[in-house]
Amino acid sequence: MTTLYKTFRRALTTKDGALLGSIFSPENPDRGTFAFSTNHERIRGDVEYEISGLTPLRDENTRAAWIDTLVCYWKIAYILERDDGADVSWAKAYEGQKDLLLVMVRGYTKGNWPHWTLPVMYQICLSLRTVAILSDDQARRLGKASEHLEDAARYINKAFTLCISDRAPIEESRKWGTYYIVNLMFKTYFKLNSVGLAKNILRVLPASLADMPPLEAFPKSHIVTFKYYCGVVSFLEEDYGNAQAHLTYALNHCKADSIRNKELILTYLIPTTMLTKHKLPTLELLSRFPRLATLFNPVCKTIKSGNLQAFDAALRHGEEEFVKRRIYLTLERTKDIAMRNLFRKVVLYQNEESRTKIPVRQFQIAMGLEADGDTVMRSTPERVEVEIEEVECLLANMIYKGLMKGYISRERQTVVLSGKEPFPGTVV
C-alpha cells in the first residue's frame, strides 16, 4: 500500500484536518510513489480498494467524493511526475487542479464533508493559485497570453461562497474558513493588480458578518493577514485613518518572529504614520528591519533636515521601488513636513524679538538650498532660485494645512507669525 493511502486513512480516522490537507499538496513527498503506483485504467479501482472499510466513509456520497478527489489528485501527480521537471506542462496541471477544486466543492455540497476537513479546501485553493501562476509564467516565457490566475480567482470565489453560505450551526460551520479564503483572494487580486476586485470583497463581506463569530475568535494567522490586506486597501484608497487602525492591529497581533510579515505591514504603516501623525520611524525601529531602513532612511533624513532639494533627490532615487510598492504618492505628500521643518528652522534662525515678522525673502533663500548642503541658510552660487510667488504659495499652503500659524502680508512682503506656537505640534 502506498504511504499516501495510509496517511489518508489515518487522517480521516483521527480527524486530523491539517494532515488530510497536506496530502493534496503538489509538494507531498509521497506524490511520486503515488503517481507511479498505478495507471489511468486502474486508478479508480485502486482508490476504491485502498480506502474501503473506513467508518467515516460509510455514507455513499461522502465516499464517492473522496474517491473522486483522490483520483483527481492522482492525475495531477501523474502529470507532474511523468513530465521531466522543466517539461511539466503547467497548463495541463492547472486543468487538473481546477477539476480537483470542483470535486472538492462537490465534496462539501453533496458529500457532507465535515468542517474539520477545511484544511483540504485551503490546500486545494492554495495549490490552484500556485499552479496558475506557474502556468502563466510558463506561457509568458513561450510568448503566449495566459490568464489562468484570473480564472483561478473565479474558482477560489466558489470556495468563498462555500464558506459564507454554510448554514450549519457555528461550531461545525465552514464559516471558520472564510478569512483564510478571503486572504487568498486578496493575495490573488493584488497579484493581478486589481485592487477594485479586492474592494468588492470588502463590500460583500459585511453582509455575511452578522451571523459570524467576532474577529478575535478566528485563528490569529487568518486575522492578521486579513487586517493587513484591509489596511493596504484603505491605504491605496487614501483612507489613512482606517489604514492606520487596520495596520496597527495587524502589527500588534503579528507573530513576534515573523520578520517578513512585520516588514510588509510596516511598509505601509510607516508612510501612513508619517502623513497622519507627522511622525518619523525611529532609528531603533528601522535598525530591526534592514530592508525598511534602506527604503525609508534617505527620505526620513531629508525630512528631518528640511532640505527640500535633497528630499526631491531621495524621492527620485527611490522612485522605482516606491512606485512598485505603491507608496510613492503617499511619501510624496510628506514633503509638507520637510517644508514645515525648513520653515521652522528659518524662524528659529531669527533673533528672538523678530520672530513674529519675517521677510518672505528669508524663506525664499532657505528654499533654494542645494541638495548637498546640510547647513541651513547657507547661500551658494549653485542655488535653485524659487520665484517669490511660489514661496508665498507654499507658505499659504502651510498655513492652510495648519502646519504654520500666521498670515502673509503681500504689501510688506512679510510673514506675520502667531506669537504662540507658530508651528503647532513642535516645540516652537
Next chain:
Amino acid sequence: MSAPPWRSGGTNGNNRNGAFHSVNSRKTLSGRPIHHDGTQTLTQNPAPEQTPKTQFPDKLKDYVARTFEDCPPDEKAAVELELKRIITDAFNEKVVWSLEWDKMPLPQTILARKKVTAKEEQTTKTLSMNRVSNETKASPASPFIRKPNYSNVMDVDYPGRKRKSAGSSEELTPPTPDRFEERFDKRPRQGDKFLPTSGKLSQREKDKRAKRFEDERREYLPDSATPEVPDNKKPLIGRCMDLEKRYFRLTSAPNPDHVRPLHVLEKTLEMLKRKWRSEANYSYICDQFKSLRQDLTVQHIKNDFVVTVYEIHARIALEKGDLGEYNQCQTQLHSLYREGFKGHEEEFKAYRILYLIHTCNRADMNELLANLTPADKEVKAIKHALEVRSVLAAGNFHRFFRLYLEAPAMGGYLMDSFVARERKAAMCMICKGYRPDIDIRFLTEELGFESDTDCVNFLCENEAADLIEQKSGDKGVPNSIRFQTAKALPLFERAKKAAFSKVDIKGQL
C-alpha cells in the same frame, strides 16, 4: 473508376455515403455548396456503382499534397472535408481525369470564398445560420423570406413580455393591433376592482401606447430588417455601403444590412474628418463617430485603423469637453495599445494622467506610474502631465496655473475640466494665507485668468462680489481693486467641497 477510394469497399457503402453527405453540406454553412465549376452538388445522389479499384491522376495527388502543405491544424478538419467533397464531386461528374488540377483553387481558398458568399447571401435570405439548406442561388424565394423574427425587438420594446421560444409560428408574424389590445386588456381588468373609474381611460391610453410602440418599431426596424441568430464565433461582415449612418443603440443582434464593412468605414472616417474641419458640428460628428465605432465593434475589427478612429474621436470629444465620450474612447485605446496596435500611445498616456487627476483616482494613478517606462517620462506631454500631478499633490497652485497655460497638445482642454475646481482650492489657501486683503491683479496672475475681468467674474460667480473693493491712493486716485480674503474663506471652502464631491466617473477604467 468513377468512385473515390473511400467509397469503395465496405458492404453498406450507400448508407455511409448518405451520412457523409449530410454532414458535409451542414458543416460548410454556406447556404449552398458552391461548386468550383458551376455544377450543382449531388448531395442527394447515392453513389454510383462502385468499382473496387480506383486510380487517381497524378495531378490530383499533387493537388492533395499542396492542400495539406501549409494547412493550419485547427482548420484541417474543415479543409479535409472540403477536399473530399471536391474530389467526390469530380468523380461524380466524371471530370476527375479531364480537370486541370494544377489550376484548381485549393480547398482553403474555396472555403474562405464560401464564408464571404454565405454572408452576402443573407441579404436575400433570412435564414438563421443553423437552418442552412442546400438551395442554390437561383431560388431566392425561400418561404422564410421577409418574415422578420420580431421576438428580439419585442422583448425590448414591450416590458413584461416573456421571451417565447424562437421559431414558433406566432413569432414570425407581426403582431396585429388586436393582439396588443388583448394583452393590455388584462391588466386594467384586474385593476378594476381597485380603480373602477380609471378603467376606460387607461384602456384608451394603453391602446395609444400600443400603437405608438408599433410605430416606433416600424421606424427602427425597416421591413427588410432581419435580426439574425447571433453567431459569436464568426464576426459578421456588413454590407451597408452608406458613408453616413446615425447612431442607434443596438437592442438586438446587428443586421449586416446596416453595418458598414471596413473599406466603407475607412472612407467614412475621411469624410468625417473633412466635415469636422469644415462644419465643426459636434453633435453630428459625435453621433457619426459612435455609429462608426459600433460598426467596428460588431464586426470584431481590431487594427491600427480602429486606433485612429478612437484617437480622433477622443481628440474631438476633448476639444468639446465631452469627457464621457472621451473616456469611452480612452478605455478602448488603453486595451488596444496593450494588444500592440499602433497609434499615438504617448500622447494618450499623458491625457490619461490628466484624466486620472480629474477623477481623483489615486489607485489607478499608482498603477499607471508603476507602468511608465523611463522613456515615457522623457516625452514632453507625459512630463508635463506628471508635473501637473506632482505640483497639485504639493498644493503648489502657482506652478499649477503656469503649467495650465503651457499645456501641450489637447492637454489644456483636459485641464479645463479641473482648473475651475483647483481655482477654488487655491482660493481657499489664498484666503487663509493672505491678510487682510489682496490685489485682484495678483489673483489674476496666480490663478491663470486671462484678464482681471475674468477674475472678477469668477469671484462674483462664487458669491464673493461684496468682498471686492476699490482702493484709492493718497490723492484719491483709484489705484487698485482689492479682495477681502478673510471673509471669503468660508465661501470658497463651501465651493471647493461642492466642486470636489462630484467627479465624472462614467465608464471609469
